Amino acid sequence: xxxxxTAEALQKEMARRSLTITxxxxxxxxxxxxxxxxxxxxxxxxxxxxxxxxxxxxxxPW
Numbered sequence: 001x002x003x004x005x006t007a008e009a010l011q012k013e014m015a016r017r018s019l020t021i022t023x024x025x026x027x028x029x030x031x032x033x034x035x036x037x038x039x040x041x042x043x044x045x046x047x048x049x050x051x052x053x054x055x056x057x058x059x060x061p062w
Contacts, residue, residue, distance in 0.1 A: 025032065
């Protein structure tokens, strides 16, 4: 296989993979948007849990 054929094959493979990613993103657009919208809520919940985890050991009488 010549270098040109290899480069052409790589370009075709990259185009195929790019198409696969695009199709996945289109098929899952609503799910991706829903997950994206929950990022801030999850970050806030993680901060609250971390603060609670720091507070709780000093509060327990045992």
